[in-house]
Amino acid sequence: MSSSIHINRDEEQTYGQSDRSQLKVFLGYAAGVGKTYRMLEEAQQLKRQGKDIAVGYFEPHGRKDTIAKAAGLELIPRRIVAYRGGTFQEMDTTAILSRRPATCVVDELAHTNVPGSERSKRWEDVQVLLDAGIDVMTSMNIQHLESLNDQVFQITGIRVRETVPDWFVKSAAEVVMVDATTGALLNRLKRGNIYAAEKAQRAMENFFKESNLTALRELALRQTAHELELREIASASEERRPQQEPSSASPSSPKATIDRILIYVCADASTAMLIRRGRRMADYLCADCFAVSVIPLRDHSRLPKQDRDAVAKHLNFARNLHVETRILEGDDAAETIVDFARRNQITQILLSRRNHSSWSRLFGTDLILRIVKEAKDIRVIIVSERRRSNYTPAHK
Amino acid sequence: MVNDSSQRPSPEQLLAQIQLEERRERRGKLKVFLGYAAGIGKSFQMLDEGRRRRERGEDVVVCATQPQYPAEIQAILPRLEVIPALKTGESESIDVPAVIRRHPQVALIDGLAYDNPTGSPNAYRWRDVEQLLEAGISVITTVNLQYLEKLRDEVERITGKRAPYSIPRGFLDSSADEIVVVDAPAMESLLHGATPADRAARLAEQHKLSRLRELALLVAASVVDHQLESYLRSHGVDQPWGVQERILVCVTPRSNAVEMLESGRRNADRFQGEFYVAYVQQPALSQEDRAILQQNLDYARKLGAQVEILSGLDAVDVILKFAHQKGITQIFIGHSMREGGGGVGCGATKLTV
Numbered sequence: 129m130s131s132s133i134h135i136n137r138d139e140e141q142t143y144g145q146s147d148r149s150q151l152k153v154f155l156g157y158a159a160g161v162g163k164t165y166r167m168l169e170e171a172q173q174l175k176r177q178g179k180d181i182a183v184g185y186f187e188p189h190g191r192k193d194t195i196a197k198a199a200g201l202e203l204i205p206r207r208i209v210a211y212r213g214g215t216f217q218e219m220d221t222t223a224i225l226s227r228r229p230a231t232c233v234v235d236e237l238a239h240t241n242v243p244g245s246e247r248s249k250r251w252e253d254v255q256v257l258l259d260a261g262i263d264v265m266t267s268m269n270i271q272h273l274e275s276l277n278d279q280v281f282q283i284t285g286i287r288v289r290e291t292v293p294d295w296f297v298k299s300a301a302e303v304v305m306v307d308a309t310t311g312a313l314l315n316r317l318k319r320g321n322i323y324a325a326e327k328a329q330r331a332m333e334n335f336f337k338e339s340n341l342t343a344l345r346e347l348a349l350r351q352t353a354h355e356l357e358l359r360e361i362a363s364a365s366e367e368r369r370p371q372q373e374p375s376s377a378s379p380s381s382p383k384a385t386i387d388r389i390l391i392y393v394c395a396d397a398s399t400a401m402l403i404r405r406g407r408r409m410a411d412y413l414c415a416d417c418f419a420v421s422v423i424p425l426r427d428h429s430r431l432p433k434q435d436r437d438a439v440a441k442h443l444n445f446a447r448n449l450h451v452e453t454r455i456l457e458g459d460d461a462a463e464t465i466v467d468f469a470r471r472n473q474i475t476q477i478l479l480s481r482r483n484h485s486s487w488s489r490l491f492g493t494d495l496i497l498r499i500v501k502e503a504k505d506i507r508v509i510i511v512s513e514r515r516r517s518n519y520t521p522a523h524k
Numbered sequence: 525m526v527n528d529s530s531q532r533p534s535p536e537q538l539l540a541q542i543q544l545e546e547r548r549e550r551r552g553k554l555k556v557f558l559g560y561a562a563g564i565g566k567s568f569q570m571l572d573e574g575r576r577r578r579e580r581g582e583d584v585v586v587c588a589t590q591p592q593y594p595a596e597i598q599a600i601l602p603r604l605e606v607i608p609a610l611k612t613g614e615s616e617s618i619d620v621p622a623v624i625r626r627h628p629q630v631a632l633i634d635g636l637a638y639d640n641p642t643g644s645p646n647a648y649r650w651r652d653v654e655q656l657l658e659a660g661i662s663v664i665t666t667v668n669l670q671y672l673e674k675l676r677d678e679v680e681r682i683t684g685k686r687a688p689y690s691i692p693r694g695f696l697d698s699s700a701d702e703i704v705v706v707d708a709p710a711m712e713s714l715l716h717g718a719t720p721a722d723r724a725a726r727l728a729e730q731h732k733l734s735r736l737r738e739l740a741l742l743v744a745a746s747v748v749d750h751q752l753e754s755y756l757r758s759h760g761v762d763q764p765w766g767v768q769e770r771i772l773v774c775v776t777p778r779s780n781a782v783e784m785l786e787s788g789r790r791n792a793d794r795f796q797g798e799f800y801v802a803y804v805q806q807p808a809l810s811q812e813d814r815a816i817l818q819q820n821l822d823y824a825r826k827l828g829a830q831v832e833i834l835s836g837l838d839a840v841d842v843i844l845k846f847a848h849q850k851g852i853t854q855i856f857i858g859h860s861m862r863e864g865g866g867g868v869g870c871g872a873t874k875l876t877v
Contacts, residue, residue, distance in 0.1 A: 169568075173596065193576065305707040305741060309555070310751075312704075319580075339759070342752040346768070349745035350796060352707065353738045360734050363727075412794045507787070 148261040150301040151254070153237070156269050157348040158341055159189075160322035161308040163267035164235055168197035170265065171233050175201065182229035184257070184264075185219035185250075187236055191321055202229075209242050216242040221253045224262070231263040238272035238290040251292050267306075268292055270348035274449060275408040278401050283343045284335055294407060295450040298358065305352040310341040354412065361414060387415035390474045391451065392465060392499075394421065395435035398480040399442045405511050406478045407449045415476075419446035420454045420468060422461040462498035469506055476507045552662040554653070554701045556636065558744060559668050560736035564708040566666040567593065567634050571600050573664065574632045578604060585628040587618050587656075588649070590635060604632070612641035618652045620645070623661065630662045637671030639689055650691050666706075667691065669740050682735045705744035710734045742796055769797030773829070773856040774843055776803070777813035781820035788856050789827045797853070801829040802846055804839040 156163040164186065174181050182202040188195045204227055207220040218241055224232055234257070239250040247253050254264050271280040274291040281287050297303065317328050317336055391406035393399050403419055410417035421439050424430045431439075443453045458464030469477055479496050500508045559566040567590060578584040586606040593601070607623055609616040617640045623631055638649040646652050653663050670679040673690040680686045696703070710733035749768050773788035775781045785801065792799035801824035803817065824831050836842035847855055 169596070176595065302709045304709065305705060307705045307707065307744065309702045309704055311702065339752065339755055342748060342755060346745050346748040346752060349705065349741050349748060350768075353741040353745065353796065356734060356738045356741070360731065360738075364731075413791075 149258045150263045151258055151299060152263075152265045152302045152304065153297055153300045154265070154267040154304050154306050155348055155352055156267065156306045157271075157344040158269060158313060158336065160313055160316050161306050163269075163306045164191075165194050165197055166304075166306050167233055167235070167265050167267055168194065168201065171201055171231075172197065174231060180230040182224070182227060182232055184221075184224045184232040184234045185236070186233060189322070190324075193321075201233075209245065211242045211244060218242060218245055219250065219253055221246070221256055224257060225260055228260070229262060231265065232257055234264055234266045237266045237268040238292050240290050249292075251296050255296070268297075270344055270351055273297060273351065275404045275411070276347065276351070278404055279347070280344070283347075284337075284340045286335060293449055294411065297355070298411075300355075303352055303355040305348060307345070307349070310338055310345060313341060314338065358411065358414075387413045387475045388473055389413075389415050389417045389476045389478060390465070390469050390472075391417065391419045391446070391478045392421075392480070392495075393419045393439060393442045393446065393453075394480075395438035395442075396480060397438075399438075400445060402478055402480045402511055403442065403446045403449060403451060407451055409476075409478075410451075417451050418454055418472070418474070419443060419451045420456060420465065422456045422458050422464045425457050425459045462495055462502055465499060466502040466506070469503060474506060476509055477503060478509045478511055480511055550660055552657040552660050554657055554662070554696075555664045556696065556701065556703050557664070557666045557706050558703055558740055559666065559706040560670075560740040561668065561710070561733055564706055566668075566706045568597050568600075569704070569706055570632060570634060570664055570666050571597055571604065574630065575600050575603050577630060583629040584632060585623070585626060585630070586632045586634075587623050588616070588633045588635060588638075612643070615639075615641045617641055617644050618649065620652050620655055623656060624659050627659070628661060630664060631656055633663055633665040636665040636667040637687075637689060637691055648689065648691075650695055654695070669736065669743060672696065672743075675739065675743065678739060679736065682739070683732055703744055703747050705740055707737065707741065710737055745796075768851075769795035769854065770800065770850060770852045771795070771797050771854045771856070772800045772802060772843075772847055772850070772852040773824070774802050774804070775817070775820045775824065776806070777809060777817040777820070781816075782823065784856050785820070785824050785827055785829070789829070791854065799827070799829045800832065800850060800852065802832045802834055802843060804842050805833060805835040806839075 154163045154167050168183075168186070171181050171183070182204050183198065184204050185206065186198060186203065188198070204220060204223050206217040207223070209216045209218050219234065234250070234254055237251050237254060241248055241250060241253070247256070254266060257264050270276065271284070271286075271288045272290055272292050273294060275294045277288060277291060313322075314332070314336065316322050317332060320328060322328065323331055387410075389406055389410050391403055393403070406417055406419070409415065419442070421443060423436075423439075443455070446453050454468070456464050456468055458467075465477065468474070477499060479499065496508075496510060557566045557570045571586070574584045574586065584604065586601070586604050588609055589601075589606070605628075607619055607626060610619050617638075618633065633649070633653060636650055636653065640646055640649060640652070646655070653665060656663055669675050670683070670685075670687040671690055674693050676687060676690050710730050745768075769792070771788050771792045773784050775784070788801070789799060791797070801821070803821060809817065821831055832846065834842045834846055836845075843855065843857075846852075
């Protein structure tokens with residue numbers, strides 16, 4: 129028998145149903161597609177309608193058209209931060225809070241604040257504004273979405289470090305796609321509208337390859353369609369139960385949940401990829417999702433400290449993505465997992481294809497094979513890491 | 525990556541390719557701003573692009589406008605040259621001879637899906653556009669998706685209404701044509717039109733608009749997917765990048781096919797992916813197995829799967845090769861296969877590639 133330790137239960141995510149404030153995300157697929165321009169255009173429209181609107185942070189990048197669009201809008205001055213002998217400019221969240229506009233424009237949601245700032249990520253600053261009842265319009269690119277991190281790496285060969293958790297984007301009332309053709313984007317880059325000449329040349333050789341941009345564009349279009357569908361499902365289920373109190377305690381989702389997904393967490397580095405993939409699947413299938421690890425019964429020290437730390441890190445990562453976590457005790461990992469899965473009506477178990485070598489040594493035989501054998505009534509999904517084959521498109 | 529010599533094009537193919545490219549070069553370029561409803565900002569985005577191009581020195585002319593524009597568009601129009609439309613009673617049509625005489629680099633045409641007045645040389649505006657493109661004038665235009673013939677049925681399923689006219693499939697299919705999706709929340713676009721008074725009707729209307737909006741995004745995504753494919757092919761890359769999810773269910777006479785097929789279909793729907801079903805031929809099937817297999821494959825077709833019969837000595841090898849070739853991102857394999865044809869289970873293993 130295994131006992132489960134309750135770690136964390138996230139509240140059900142609601143879509144754009146914040147009682148006070150609303151978040152609107154302008155989603156693009158690269159720098160220069162026109163997110164800021166579009167956002168400022170909308171800000172101007174709101175201003176014309178007499179709405180109280182201020183710009184909390186806006187990154188002009190020296191783009192003439194974008195700067196012209198900001199004309200006449202109230203800009204809240206940035207905060208100057210000294211760090212390691214340099215000075216940096218950050219959004220002044222405190223100043224925005226005391227100015228308290230009805231709507232605030234915040235560019236570059238995925239930005240990481242300079243060390244020593246009150247919060248490490250800009251999206252956390254945006255959360256503070258939303259909590260204070262301020263509507264926020266913001267912009268980000270598809271490659272900054274946490275759950276797509278592996279896929280973006282596979283496409284571009286670039287590991288994006290600044291990410292925004294999916295649940296935060298999901299909490300937005302609206303996600304709007306800002307589209308441009310890749311041809312138009314490359315022309316803008318060549319004309320120097322996006323970056324200075326030298327940087328533009330480097331960009332074109334790396335991230336701004338036509339194949340990368342096309343793939344990212346498709347990813348952004350599909351993600352926006354998906355975000356839309358999530359909100360449709362949520363609003364449809366709201367409609368079906370108009371009388372009921374929103375139940376935050378109930379473990380069963382208000383959506384028509386069929387699937388329940390278990391992500392097996394171990395020390396192996398591929399677990400992070402597995403968690404992202406599981407989170408994404410759960411979103412698509414409207415499924416409940418658990419990240420579960422197994423520690424040896426009684427004698428925890430049988431697990432090396434570095435492995436314990438890695439597991440703790442992975443569980444923490446899962447919680448950041450709003451995946452419920454469980455630590456189970458048991459001497460037989462396969463049996464413990466399958467037993468938990470049965471008791472919790474799990475329909476799919478996600479395992480990484482990477483070998484669980486230290487785990488296998490600890491638990492005896494190959495975990496994947498054992499789980500596949502034991503859990504005949506449950507779908508077992510073996511996820512292989514998206515690997516990038518190294519080739520360069522033949523440019524003439 | 526080196527091209528296999530068997531994939532090298534023949535001289536005839538090369539010639540056809542060159543002729544096609546020459547024709548494409550002479551022809552103007554078509555760019556379409558695709559939307560799902562009136563009032564979401566197609567006209568603004570198109571005319572604003574025209575303004576930016578003109579300020580960069582391109583020769584841009586407006587050839588067709590809508591009768592009413594909000595303030596932000598009225599601010600742009602004076603900064604653009606307009607060739608007045610021909611008026612026939614209430615309706616307007618593009619003055620094609622005047623535009624061809626003026627011969628700008630780019631013609632802006634707001635609203636592609638219009639009937640021309642009776643007696644006009646062309647019955648439809650898209651034919652006018654075709655004529656301008658043939659004359660080497662590039663066209664930027666706007667259209668709502670219900671007017672595209674290939675989406676007409678799907679739109680009708682959502683709205684219950686059929687668009688009065690449509691733009692034929694062939695029109696937007698040239699690979700030189702570009703599409704930009706104009707995306708905005710359904711609520712905002714609704715506010716521009718008449719708002720039904722009662723809440724239920726309003727919600728139903730909004731739901732329809734959301735589904736149309738999603739359709740526009742997915743249509744654009746599939747256009748982009750084809751562009752990606754042709755780009756990779758033309759650069760000799762055979763690597764599937766897995767942006768579009770493609771789901772493969774492998775069936776055998778013994779596997780729990782119905783459950784797997786339904787689950788595969790569901791995944792394909794959820795991920796808006798393509799759905800494949802493959803069977804690797806096995807020697808000496810019993811009469812009974814053949815019948816079950818046939819049933820399974822029929823059911824797969826009924827679920828809309830692309831069914832492929834594969835053959836080869838090593839089933840796993842054959843499947844992996846097929847998966848690579850088609851850019852499959854998820855494979856479903858039944859228990860009977862994963863246990864070497866032995867037992868029959870009711871679960872399934874899925875391999876994500």
